[in-house]
Amino acid sequence: SLTSGQIPPASEVSYFWRIGDSRGQVLRTQEQSFRYLDQRFSWKSETRDDVTVFWYGRDQFGDQLLSQTERSLAVIEDRLGISQSQPVRIVVYQNWNDMRPAVVERWGENQVVSLGVAMNAQTAVLFLHGSWERTLTHELTHVLTSQFTEGPYSRLPFWLSEGLATYTEGGVRNGTQNPLSIGLLSSGPTRKEDIDPAYAQAQSLVTFLIREHGGSANIRSLLATIAQGVTIDDALNAVYGFDRQGLERQWREWIGEPTEEVPPSAPDRPQLLTMIVISGLILLLSLVMLVVLLITLFKKPAS
Template structure:
């Protein structure tokens, strides 16, 4: 069916001219709408109308979120036509993956009246997969496969990640959707179909959607323990900051998110240690807008950002980071917010952080977790042995008594 896209001005005129209900008099009429789609391809909207009157014009209205309404009109339908279809390419609508689309039909009839269907909502989900679902308190996790325990583990991890961020004033959203793809390659293919650059994980903060990937194994669960807290942090920062979220420096946004990961990747620690040893760290001012594209530099950018944010938390407390978020929410520049909150330029704060790391051999609380565990282990074993020896001595004394 041929259809024509209409400008937003004409949409407003049509909406004003066409009432949302059928004419008060005349025969009973009914619209039966439906829709199907190929993910990354096209959406096919159908409607059948049960009316003895000729349809002079059929129009499909689409609204994405709170955005503008678009209208597509079929021209010159046949005299006895009662079934209509309009096909629209996803790329034409610039429809984000996992977004919601409200749609309804409206028909101009031969007697001058019109009739409109009840608005329906389409969830543009990746329908190439049979998603399993677990839900609790506004959180829904989606995964593939028949392992229900896996779904419960993902839901528990998501809930725990939300709770751990609340002390920073980052409250859980009213609704959160987490999709776990079976592999990074499949997630990346999905993102490409949605016109989004490939990534191992991705957040759609405006939609309240987190996309991650992991194999159905113990290693896969460890990947999720890094990805889910990281991506949820981005989402909650967006919820707190609103549109000002995009004013956050990359080093703060990614650094704070990396700190929430349950087990930091060893590659980050090694990258920072090597950069410190060779005096090859990246200037923090170069990490305000974005991170490098090249892989090794990108890993170093994540490592430095996490270490620097941890330094701010250790030295100046969480209150300082909260005030930093406030400054960026009010529109301060990358370096201007630092000056306002910490009363020194970014370059000086950076030098102090690097000096602290040099004194610790390149370690801080984020990057020394593994070594701290190995240091503490002998002491714990010694204490356990001492307690066991004491118990044995007490029992021997009791036996002699």
Template sequence: MHRWLLSLLLTSVLLGTRTPKRVSADVQVIETSVDYLFGDHITFLATVKSDVPIEKAWLFFRPQGESDTLSGRLNVNSQGEAFYKHDLTNQSIRAFSTIIYWFELTMDDGKIYTSPEYSFDYEDNRYNWQSRESPPFRVHWYEGDIIFGQNMLDVAILGLNGIQSLLSLSSPKHVDIYAYANSKEMQASLQLSSHTWVGAHTDPDLGVMVVSLPAGPEQRLEMERQIPHELMHILLYEEIGPNYGKLPVWLNEGLASVNELYANPDYLTLLDNAQKNKTLYPISSLCTTFPRDASGAFLAYAQATSFTRYLHQQYGSSGLHDLLRQYADGLDCERGIQVALGSTLTQLEHQWRSEYFGENAFLTALYNLLPWLVLLVAALGVPLGLTIRGLRRL
């Protein structure tokens, strides 16, 4: 019995597994190219030189910032030309991302060849982009002259200076800014058709912002609003790191709005009307999301901006930096602000509303003093009780 088991073990070792050996000496990918129409399809092409017939060939590709690797079976002709067409209408890819791709070939003899990795930038090639660079910024546009491009660079630098003055955050590694001629074209490129009120967007993990800057007298004002706003998101992402998603939405958008060079003048009226109509949102309801409709979103932005500006006035840049640190450490919306600033979110909201709207000033002061009043009553209660007991004995 033992001899039979030993024989079986030796046979298994000698045969081994049937995992193919990987080789590269007799196989080469001598040429690769990518052809695509933004939002429609991507065609991957390769020319393979091999002394051994190819049994099957696969393409693997992964967009920047994504964890899932996509794949497709390559068609290979007798000349060693291989291609695969990916349908973007069925499986879209994030705009302006860098795509890494490679090939894997299985030969007739069972050996496998894996090519080096290649890459290309998935830009919106429906437009002829012009570019201009001043590190760490690179701007791209398709309508306007070189002065327009330089203006974008100038505003980006002003926005960076504003952030460093507000929070002393480090300069970004690299930022690409793409300017569309109108919001409709911008929204179409990012598949934001259901959010027609969105004028700009940022993918902070890509270091890419997309803005819409229509020609006209307000173009510079929109530039001074959108670019510094979106830049704040990118720097916050680099500062917070893996817990960027823990950052309350009201703080993320509030800081971005505070950094705008040209503040939205409609926010003041919007806030006053909401306060009179008692339609202000509780700040706690803006921790994880903003309303999706235009009017609700604008009010949320207005509140976040005003509340964040109030916190900066009360606690300074160091207080805001402490607040960011708590969220970077993974604390939730309510706990993070209490640890960093020593007050609850509800207390700070009462203080902000009292300061900004002048509402319930006495009640707000009483609410903030409530913990101390409780302690005072408790401290006075003991001697008062003893005094009463003493009087009863008389």
């Protein structure tokens, strides 16, 4: 059975019936569809082009929400070079308590309070708060990057996904001191105290790539390469000429934090071969000297 939060709000649900009798005959009804919305509230909707917004409360808020959505989409295209390629649906709740049941089944009871959630490549859900416009831009960035990279093997690492979203929302997040490793920033924070620094450092990493390595054009190329199903290291190498470790070293230097020491590389094959030959000669010389010494001792006349 379905419980609250299993189907994203504003999803289009399609269904049909298959009816069979004792003689084995089966009747399949025509497919029907409906828009699923949280039944606790009386929703209003408004559509402009390929954007539909859903809300409850003041009628006038719909125009404001649509206009802000259009501004956010324009900001994302300007800053990242990616644009909407599928219909977009925005669902706005009045507060966190109203929104929580709609997202908790998918994201877990123990999550910190989330200002918004990108449910899939078409739907973003958020609640009204003091900076909801920035949250809308943030979640729309997730929606558009999902549309741009959509595929079974194109999951973005945390630092890139959240870095792009925090970069487009604007403002600078504090927390780049004591940077986390690129490995931790790839999978995302697991401790509550690491959440704010992880988002700040993800934003800083993306800002570094955009400012120092080719701007939004290369970010778009990176996303397009990831969409082909390659690993993040291969995608970084193809676009920027370095992998995650190279990115981390350069970024740490850029923010003025000490770089982690890299262990010395193993000697290459010519050096290794030379060392083996020299060691062998020393061993052979030692054996010859031992044999000479033994012969000398045996030939010595008895007293």
